[in-house]
Amino acid sequence: MNDQQRLKLKRLIRARIALLEEVLGDIGTITSRKHPEEVESAHLDISDSSVESEIVGNTERELTRLKLNLQWLDSEEGGACERCGGEISYARLETAPDTWLCAACTEPKGE
Numbered sequence: 001m002n003d004q005q006r007l008k009l010k011r012l013i014r015a016r017i018a019l020l021e022e023v024l025g026d027i028g029t030i031t032s033r034k035h036p037e038e039v040e041s042a043h044l045d046i047s048d049s050s051v052e053s054e055i056v057g058n059t060e061r062e063l064t065r066l067k068l069n070l071q072w073l074d075s076e077e078g079g080a081c082e083r084c085g086g087e088i089s090y091a092r093l094e095t096a097p098d099t100w101l102c103a104a105c106t107e108p109k110g111e
């Protein structure tokens with residue numbers, strides 16, 4: 001991966017993060033980010049509700065991974081597979097910017 005591709009990926013990840021945060025806002029779970037405690041209580045409130053909380057959970061997990069990958073891309077290990085250390089192709093990261101594994105290390109999900 002060259003620097004230009006790295007920059008492009010980071011832009012892509014930031015855009016995805018913004019989108020997901022907007023989705024979370026739309027669902028109305030995290031309406032206020034003023035205090036961490038409020039966000040925390042919002043989490044507790046939604047844990048009881050059905051489908052919404054699942055969507056929120058998935059979205060939040062993806063958000064966390066995306067934010068970690070943003071830092072990861074800046075580090076020396078950025079772009080290297082978590083499991084085998086091999087380089088993850090730019091094309092793969094572009095399609096799945098929240099992945100930490102190369103194609104070979106990812107278990108097929110019946111695609």
Ligand SMILES: [Zn+2]
Nearest residue numbers: 081084102105
């Ligand atoms: Zn690998």
